[in-house]
Amino acid sequence: NGLNNFVKDLSNKVEVLYFDEFQVTNIVDAMILGKLFKKIFEEKIKVIFSSNIKINDLYKDGLQRDQFIPFIKILEKNSFEKELLIEDDYRLNNNNSLDRFLSPINQSTNFIFNKFFRTITKDKNKTIKILEIKGRKLEIKNFYEGVIKFDFEELCNRNLGSEDFISIANNCDFLLIVELPNFSEDNSNQQQRFITLIDILYEKKIPLMITSNIDLKLINSSKSLVEPFKRTVSRLYELTSMSYN
DSSP: OHHHHHHHHHHTTOSEEEETTOOOOSHHHHHHHHHHHHHHHHTTOEEEEOOSSOGGGTTTTOTTGGGTHHHHHHHHHHOOOOOOOOSSOGGGGSOGGGOOEEOSOSHHHHHHHHHHHHHHTTTOOOEEEEEEETTEEEEEEEEETTEEEEEHHHHHSSSOOHHHHHHHHHTOSEEEEEEEOOOOGGGHHHHHHHHHHHHHHHHTTOOEEEEESSOGGGOOOOGGGHHHHHHHHHHHHHHTTSOOO
16 A cells, blocks of 8 residues: 555665654554554664653553554654663753743833844845635735734644745745743643644744743643653743844
8 A cells, every 4th residue: 555655665765764742642643653654664674763752652642542652653663762861952052042932021121122122124025925725715814025923823733734834934035923831731732733833933043032930941731742842841941042144
């Protein structure tokens, strides 16, 4: 079938596959992975994973997780699990003179934000940008020739997904996000969207400015997203300190 042919073709091209920051977040992926990796291991393709999550905790508490257990058993049978202990996160060791994570939201931080916003959008025309995504239209109200400003609610409190965020990132040189909230069980869906957004922005190296009432070191997480959110926080340090020309 198609999957067997894909893996057979893959085995002719590669000897080692590396999956960086591996995670499983939905049942569709979970269902596919067991069959895919069973075949990959049968073809003797060597695989390296890096992840914030232990094998046995992948897709923990996920929908219909019992159907994902065969994949976990395949991984355990074919993998050596090794914890990588690093004392310092290199992203936190950068010069923070460019730090653009502003908290709490008050008169002082609003002044810094508005001053920076005026500087970064100087001589840029404000327009309403319409993105077409698989027949859907996504409106960006604050578009300044590649500089985009969103309220957190606009980005993460509606039914947007990775395709929407990729389209935004493809049209963006700098992103400002206003009023990032604290996270809990009550807004775990919004948190998952935010994690997806930051992953995409990080891959495309889009610098950020963010305002929040919560210090970045103190932002909480919903229980199910604690581990992937550690990566998000780490990436936020980097993206809010990245230089922008």
